[in-house]
Amino acid sequence: MVRLAARNEMLPGTLDMLILKTLTLGRMHGYGIAQRIQQVSGDVLQVEEGSLYPALQRLLVNGWVKAEWGTSENNRRARFYTLTPAGCEQLDSETASFNQTVAAIFRVLETA
Amino acid sequence: MHLFRRLGFLAQREQLDRDLRSEMQQHVELLTADLINEGTSPEEARRIALRRFGNQRSLREESRDWWGFPSVESFIQDLRFGARLLARSPGFTLVAVLTLALGIGANTAVFSVVNSVLLRPFSYPHYERLVNVWRTHDQNWIGSLSIPDFRDWQQQNTALEGIAAYTTRRLSLEGPAEPQAIEAARVTTNFFDVMGTPPAKGRAFLQEEESNGRGNVVILSHETWVSDFGSDPNIIGRVITLNREPFTVVGVAASGFHYPHALTNAWVPLVPSMAEERRDSHSFVGIGRLKAGVTREQATAQLNTICTAMAKDHPEDQGLGSQLVPLKTAEVGGVEDGLLVAFLVVGFTFLIACANVATFLLSRAAARQREIAIRLAVGAKSSRLAVQFFAEGLLLAGIAAVVALLVSRWSVVAITNVGHAFFPASRPVTTDYRAAIFTLVLAALAAVLVCLVVGWSARHISVADALKENAASVAGSRRRLRGQQALVAIQLACAFLLLVGAGTLVESFIKLSRVSPGFDPHHVLAMRVPISSQDDSNSHPLLLVENELARVRALPGVIAAGVISFLPMQSWGTNTTIRFQGAQPPVSREAPWAEVRAVSPGYYDALRIRLPRGRGISNADTASAPPVAVVNETFVKQYSPNQDIIGRQISMTDGQAWATIVGVMEDSLQAGRNQPARAEVDLPYMQAKYAYLTQSMTFVVRTAGDPLAMAKPVQQTIRSVDPHQAVFGTTTVEQIISDLEGDRHFALWLLGVFAGLAMVLAAAGLFAQLSYAVTERTHELGVRIALGAKRSDLLRIVIVQGALVAGIGILGGLIASVGLVKVMRSLLFGVNPVQASVLISAALPLMIVALLASFLPARRAMAVDPMISLRCE
Numbered sequence: 001m002v003r004l005a006a007r008n009e010m011l012p013g014t015l016d017m018l019i020l021k022t023l024t025l026g027r028m029h030g031y032g033i034a035q036r037i038q039q040v041s042g043d044v045l046q047v048e049e050g051s052l053y054p055a056l057q058r059l060l061v062n063g064w065v066k067a068e069w070g071t072s073e074n075n076r077r078a079r080f081y082t083l084t085p086a087g088c089e090q091l092d093s094e095t096a097s098f099n100q101t102v103a104a105i106f107r108v109l110e111t112a
Numbered sequence: 113m114h115l116f117r118r119l120g121f122l123a124q125r126e127q128l129d130r131d132l133r134s135e136m137q138q139h140v141e142l143l144t145a146d147l148i149n150e151g152t153s154p155e156e157a158r159r160i161a162l163r164r165f166g167n168q169r170s171l172r173e174e175s176r177d178w179w180g181f182p183s184v185e186s187f188i189q190d191l192r193f194g195a196r197l198l199a200r201s202p203g204f205t206l207v208a209v210l211t212l213a214l215g216i217g218a219n220t221a222v223f224s225v226v227n228s229v230l231l232r233p234f235s236y237p238h239y240e241r242l243v244n245v246w247r248t249h250d251q252n253w254i255g256s257l258s259i260p261d262f263r264d265w266q267q268q269n270t271a272l273e274g275i276a277a278y279t280t281r282r283l284s285l286e287g288p289a290e291p292q293a294i295e296a297a298r299v300t301t302n303f304f305d306v307m308g309t310p311p312a313k314g315r316a317f318l319q320e321e322e323s324n325g326r327g328n329v330v331i332l333s334h335e336t337w338v339s340d341f342g343s344d345p346n347i348i349g350r351v352i353t354l355n356r357e358p359f360t361v362v363g364v365a366a367s368g369f370h371y372p373h374a375l376t377n378a379w380v381p382l383v384p385s386m387a388e389e390r391r392d393s394h395s396f397v398g399i400g401r402l403k404a405g406v407t408r409e410q411a412t413a414q415l416n417t418i419c420t421a422m423a424k425d426h427p428e429d430q431g432l433g434s435q436l437v438p439l440k441t442a443e444v445g446g447v448e449d450g451l452l453v454a455f456l457v458v459g460f461t462f463l464i465a466c467a468n469v470a471t472f473l474l475s476r477a478a479a480r481q482r483e484i485a486i487r488l489a490v491g492a493k494s495s496r497l498a499v500q501f502f503a504e505g506l507l508l509a510g511i512a513a514v515v516a517l518l519v520s521r522w523s524v525v526a527i528t529n530v531g532h533a534f535f536p537a538s539r540p541v542t543t544d545y546r547a548a549i550f551t552l553v554l555a556a557l558a559a560v561l562v563c564l565v566v567g568w569s570a571r572h573i574s575v576a577d578a579l580k581e582n583a584a585s586v587a588g589s590r591r592r593l594r595g596q597q598a599l600v601a602i603q604l605a606c607a608f609l610l611l612v613g614a615g616t617l618v619e620s621f622i623k624l625s626r627v628s629p630g631f632d633p634h635h636v637l638a639m640r641v642p643i644s645s646q647d648d649s650n651s652h653p654l655l656l657v658e659n660e661l662a663r664v665r666a667l668p669g670v671i672a673a674g675v676i677s678f679l680p681m682q683s684w685g686t687n688t689t690i691r692f693q694g695a696q697p698p699v700s701r702e703a704p705w706a707e708v709r710a711v712s713p714g715y716y717d718a719l720r721i722r723l724p725r726g727r728g729i730s731n732a733d734t735a736s737a738p739p740v741a742v743v744n745e746t747f748v749k750q751y752s753p754n755q756d757i758i759g760r761q762i763s764m765t766d767g768q769a770w771a772t773i774v775g776v777m778e779d780s781l782q783a784g785r786n787q788p789a790r791a792e793v794d795l796p797y798m799q800a801k802y803a804y805l806t807q808s809m810t811f812v813v814r815t816a817g818d819p820l821a822m823a824k825p826v827q828q829t830i831r832s833v834d835p836h837q838a839v840f841g842t843t844t845v846e847q848i849i850s851d852l853e854g855d856r857h858f859a860l861w862l863l864g865v866f867a868g869l870a871m872v873l874a875a876a877g878l879f880a881q882l883s884y885a886v887t888e889r890t891h892e893l894g895v896r897i898a899l900g901a902k903r904s905d906l907l908r909i910v911i912v913q914g915a916l917v918a919g920i921g922i923l924g925g926l927i928a929s930v931g932l933v934k935v936m937r938s939l940l941f942g943v944n945p946v947q948a949s950v951l952i953s954a955a956l957p958l959m960i961v962a963l964l965a966s967f968l969p970a971r972r973a974m975a976v977d978p979m980i981s982l983r984c985e
Contacts (some may be wrong), residue, residue, distance in 0.1 A: 030135055031142040050166045053136065054174045061121055067131070079135045 015047070015055050017098060020083060020091040024066060029078040030056060056081065068093045118160075128520040131174035132172055140165055148361060151254065168339035184525050186496075189504035198507060201559040204476065205508070206239045206719070207470045207611040212512030212517075212558055213312065213349070218458035218866065220516045220543070220551045225531070226451050227550075228541040229444050235368060236439075237308040238401075242631060243408060244442045245275060245398030245415075249431035257385045257398050261422065262300075270416045271411035271497065275400035277382060280374060281807055282642035284838030286353040286379070286606025290831075293642045293840035294336065296378040297371075302329075303379065307371055313337075314348040314363030317381050323783050327383035330354060331363040332369060354378070355644035356836060372397070374538040387802055392689070395804050395820070404951025408436045443536050449788040450534060450855045450936060457613065457866045460606040463468040464870050466558050467606075468877045469508065470565040474596050475884040477501075477566055484946065498567050503561035513555035517548060528554045530861045534854035556632045567601065597917050603877045604921025605928065607870035611954035612929040614863035619950055621860060624853070629680065630780035630789065631719035633845040636673075637819035637825060638679060639811040654712075654736050654797050660833045661712060662674075664813060664826055674715030675797060678707075678847070681852045684782040686804065689732045690751070690793065693761040693770050706743070706791035708764065708783055709799035710809075716777065718812040719845070726758045726775030733796035739771035740796060744779050747804040762793070771795065784852050812845065821843045874921075875965040882914050882969035890976055897978040906973045915959070922955050 022028065022036050059065045064087030068094040072078040083091070121128065125126045147157035165171070198205040203633045218259045232887045236242060246254045247261060257265075261275045278299040285293045296305075302315035304310050320326055330352070331965045334342070341347055359380065370376045381865045387393055402411055415434035437445075465931070477484075484497060528541045535541065623670055643653050659676055678686055685893045689703040715721075724745070733740055740761060748757050761770040779789035800806055811830075823842045830837050850857065886893070893906055929951070 004801075029138070032137075048166055049139065050171055053132065053171060057132070069131075070235055077134075078140065079131060079918045 011038075014098070015051060015089065016059060016074070017094040018045070018047075019052075019055060019059065019081075020087055020094070021063060023081055023083040023087070025097075027080040027082045028046070028069075029080050031073060031078075047050060059087070127174065134172070136165070187499065187503060190506060191501045193500065194504035194507045201476075204472060204628070207597075208472055208508050209511050209515065211465045212509055212555075213515040214869065214873075215458075215462040216512050216551060216554050216558060217516035217519055217523055218461050219554055220520045220547055221527045222451070222458045222521065223456045223550045224488075224524045224543045224547045225527060225535065225541050226455070227544065229447060229535055229539045229544050230451065230542075230865050231546070232539070232625040234439065234443075236371075237462040238404075238597070239272075239439055239641050241305070241376070241402040241404070243400050243402060243411070243436040244439060245400050245565050245582060246435045246437065247394065248435045250433075255434055256394045257396045257430075258391050258394045259388055259396060259923055261432070262396060263396075263436070264422055264431045265415055265418060269414055271403060271406045271414045272400040273403050273899065274302050274305040274306040275398055276300045276301060277396040277398050279382070280372060280376065281639070282838070283354045283378060283380070284356075284642050284644065284836065285340070285834060286356075291836050291838040292670070293640070293823045293838035294377045294524045295373055295375040296330075296380060297373075297376050297384040299379050300382050303399075304365075306399055306985075307369075309366050309369050311363030312366045314361070316363060317379075321381040322383060325384055327381045327814060328357060328359045329381060330359040331379045332361060332367055333365050334379040335370075337364045338800070340879055341412055344395075347726050350384075354380070355642070357644075370538065372399075374536070387804075391426055393804075395686075395919070398479040399439075408438065412436050425504055443538060447535060447855070450531075450859055453859050454862050456935065457610060457862050459491040460610055461866050461870055461873075462554070463559070463605045464606045464873050464877075466561045466874050467565075467603045469505075469558075470562045471596050471877050471881055472561060472600045473501075473566045474592055474599075475880065475975065478592055478888070480860075483916040498563070502559060502563045505563040506556065509555040509558040509562070512558070513551050515550050515554075517543075520547065520551075526530060527862075531854070534858045539609055565595065568595070577666070593881075593885055596884065599872070600874070600877045600881045600917050601921035601924060602963065603870075603874040604918055605923075605925035606927030607867065607874040608922050608954055608958055609929055609932055610863060610867035610870045611958060612925070612950060613932055614860070614867040615857065615950040615954050616947065617860045617863055619947060621856060624785050624856070627781075627785040628784055628953050629849065630778050631680065631845075633719075635815050635817075635819055635824065636718060636845040637813040637815055637822050638828075638841070638845050638848060639813070639839055640822065641811065641837055641839055642808050643806050652798060654710075654809070654833045656837070657809060658798070660837075661714065663829045664811070665714065667825055667829060669816045669820070669822055670826075671816060672714050672717035673811065673813045674718045675712045675795075675809040675811050676715050677710040677797070677805045677809060679812065679848065680780040680782045681784055681848050682810065684790070687790075688764045689795075692751070693763070697906070704791070708749055708792045708805065709792065709794045710797040710805040711742070711794040712797045715812060719780070720776045720814075721780060723775050724778065724785075726773075728775055728777070729794065729796045733799060735798045737799075739769045742775040742777055742794040743773055743796075744777050744789065744792040745788045746779050748776055748795065764793070764864045771799075785849070786853075811843075812965045832930050838903075841871060872963055874958075875961045878914060878917060879960055879965040879968065881917070882910060882966055883972070885913070886910060886969045886973045886976075889973075892972055893976045894978040894980070897976065903974045906976070907970045910970035910973045911963065911966045914962055914970075918962035922958060927949065 018037050019033055022033050022040075025036070028036065029051055033050055037045055037047050042073065056065070056067075059081075060067060064084055067079055067081050068082055069077060070080045078097045140158075143161040144154075144157045146156055147160060152160065180857060184449040233239065234242075245257070245265070247257050248254050254520065256279075257277060259277070262275070265273050273587065274391065278297045278301060279296065280297050282293040286512045299317075301319050301322050304316040310316055310332060314331070317329065321329055332347070335875075337343060337347055341350075347361050347364060350361050352361060354358070365379070382396075388395065400411070402408065412434055415436075419429065419432040419434060422434055439606070487497065488494065524541055524543055528535065608942050641657070643657070654675075660674055661675060664670060673814070676682065684707060686708060687705050688708045689705045711729050713729050713731050713733075724740070726742070727743060743757065751758060755771050757776060760773050762773065763770050777794070780792070781789050782792065795805070797806070797809075810827065811828055813819070814934060815820060820842075830839060875916070896906065897903070
């Protein structure tokens with residue numbers, strides 16, 4: 001299992017990108033985001049709680065996500081995050097540069 | 113980063129923090145619930161969840177960093193901490209704040225002056241294009257214009273948008289109350305166009321109002337309209353009496369408009385008299401507006417080309433040239449040197465104040481060494497500690513700046529009171545936002561300076577040494593002591609500089625006051641009266657004055673009385689070319705010239721001016737008597753060195769009549785005691801026909817007692833003869849001289865006060881430093897005594913140390929003083945820049961004060977009890 005931390009040495013900013021991507025599915029609370037990433041990655045990626053919340057604050061401050069209080073599926077009060085249009089753009093550009101980086105790494109791995 | 117969004121987050125961070133906290137809580141609960149669902153026991157599930165989460169508090173802090181400005185927040189913390197520290201030692205805080213407030217406040221006051229006088233823009237639109245236009249003569253002297261010269265320039269130049277001419281005069285304004293002499297200007301009708309400031313009410317002058325018979329119209333200043341005419345809404349068209357003649361008010365100038373003088377309150381069209389139409393009758397000043405894009409040099413070149421052509425056509429215009437002076441230079445150019453000295457003075461005071469506070473802070477830093485070491489030991493970064501020192505310094509300086517700004521209202525008044533004769537009246541001194549910004553910047557600079565010093569000497573704090581019980585780290589303490597000594601030496605050097613400056617000025621002042629002005633200024637009242645001259649009337653305009661003089665002389669307490677057209681040191685530059693009878697009419701440029709005055713009998717007596725040869729002006733020199741003149745010694749030296757002057761005949765510019773020289777008077781220094789006398793011709797006032805010689809007269813009255821006490825009786829006597837006579841400029845002749853020497857008074861006062869303050873501050877700094885040094889060395893001193901040192905030796909050690917620091921400081925000041933005196937040269941009179949006597953008289957008191965300041969700490973050193981100081985170990 002890979003633990004996703006904010007200061008990911010390998011690919012910085014990956015956590016932000018994954019959070020943004022997850023939020024394209026709709027509004028979600030912090031725990032939900034972490035669960036979702038873990039699920040979708042087939043339990044390979046585990047989001048560190050210690051990194052999740054600072055990352056969310058960073059996204060908030062940058063205006064890429066919005067937060068509002070609402071009621072969760074089991075009738076609890078929870079804070080839900082939604083993607084903003086600026087967040088969508090950010091996700092696109094981060095995904096693009098991520099793909100580029102990964103492709104480049106692959107090229108090196110295949111040829112070298 | 114989007115600053116505004118971030119500021120928004122900062123503003124609601126309490127709410128955000130609450131949200132985050134409950135959100136995390138939620139997360140832990142959800143996680144726990146999931147774990148329980150997976151079959152973990154509830155306690156175990158909660159434990160795991162909490163552990164997964166880690167330290168919630170630090171996590172929240174990390175998150176918080178994203179929506180705040182962590183550095184700002186920690187700086188605010190530092191400020192709070194600093195405030196607590198300062199509040200804990202109120203005595204120290206008070207002294208430090210007051211010292212800094214003095215250093216900063218002095219600068220605020222001087223800056224306010226500089227800002228108001230030099231930096232603030234003038235209110236005339238595009239004032240940078242306004243120039244005063246003067247006539248030059250063979251490039252070597254500058255004078256006013258004649259009307260024909262002015263007209264040639266006006267018609268032929270293309271470089272100026274417009275050029276106007278003016279001359280000032282007093283007009284007596286008659287109203288319901290006593291007649292008053294208001295300052296007025298006779299201006300060409302385009303004056304308000306050139307100034308770019310049309311009247312706020314009514315209209316400017318019309319071209320045809322420049323011609324005879326149409327000129328009885330007046331434009332009043334806004335302030336006169338308000339104060340003397342009760343803001344009469346129907347002022348336009350109202351007829352008022354000026355100099356006994358009816359004038360129709362056609363306009364009211366814009367509020368605050370007073371050109372050419374701060375007190376100019378009325379403008380009338382310049383309708384030249386017959387005499388003023390002469391090409392060699394120079395009594396007008398030009399004010400021009402350069403066309404956009406035309407430089408002053410281009411305009412001057414063009415005017416000079418016109419001058420060359422004029423010189424061909426008119427013999428009077430030989431050697432004629434022009435000089436354009438930017439309005440700003442004309443108004444405030446004379447004060448720059450004085451203000452530079454003022455800035456130097458308060459600048460040094462600022463340095464002393466900073467050094468002083470730094471010395472205090474260093475002593476405190478020593479006391480806080482353990483605290484600092486502990487904080488370093490538990491992981492504080494040294495950069496963070498530096499910021500903390502800075503916060504403390506900033507706090508001190510900030511409070512000091514507030515104090516300085518609060519008192520600036522009074523300090524500015526004080527400084528303008530002293531400098532009133534020196535600052536141009538057209539530029540009132542006020543404190544504005546720029547002064548406030550300057551003060552705050554200076555406070556920040558003070559904080560930086562102080563903290564640099566403190567931080568630099570605290571940079572070597574060794575954690576291990578400091579934490580050792582009673583380890584007076586010898587190396588550290590010596591470094592600190594040396595830092596303090598350097599600071600004290602700097603203070604003493606600055607104080608020495610200021611003392612040298614003050615001493616040099618005093619010496620120059622004494623020299624100047626020993627220069628005789630050529631008359632006896634003590635106990636003489638001076639009072640000016642505008643004269644209403646009716647060119648067409650047959651009676652002499654001064655007949656009433658003759659009557660007034662006779663009655664003034666009869667007043668008890670009056671020893672002598674006379675009138676003169678231009679009192680020495682009050683105004684000068686009214687000159688004329690001279691021709692001796694029998695001599696060839698000289699080429700204009702080589703013609704002898706002299707200051708010319710109209711003088712009544714009694715004038716020489718009133719000022720006790722000696723007449724080494726011949727006689728003065730007497731009652732027999734009436735309008736119908738043969739014309740006579742009295743000349744001064746400089747005139748004789750320049751123009752008749754080898755020939756007996758008495759009996760020679762001269763004529764003036766428009767001289768149809770030859771005047772016989774009947775006497776020689778001692779030189780009066782017309783332009784001030786630091787200026788050489790100019791050649792002068794005095795004419796009996798009854799024989800003076802030129803309007804410029806009779807339009808304003810100054811009464812000079814020698815009194816037995818206080819001259820100002822006689823002001824009222826003299827004024828009443830004048831009014832009893834002529835109830836319409838306005839009076840202005842009542843003062844003493846001594847005051848006139850002192851006003852003329854105003855820049856020196858200003859500099860002397862500033863230097864005197866601040867040199868004194870600097871000496872006190874420097875002495876306090878030395879005292880504090882030595883006291884601290886003695887405390888620091890108690891142990892060492894105890895050991896010395898135990899080993900048999902005499903107590904007098906200890907006294908000597910401390911005093912020698914104080915003297916050494918003082919000596920080094922004075923030496924440094926000595927070197928710097930060479931530069932200072934160079935700057936001050938323009939204010940000095942007859943003083944050889946570096947005077948040994950001045951240096952000694954500055955060094956001596958400073959050394960004495962330094963020794964006195966060393967004495968108390970030395971006594972304490974002597975009283976060290978070896979048993980106690982050694983037991984402390």
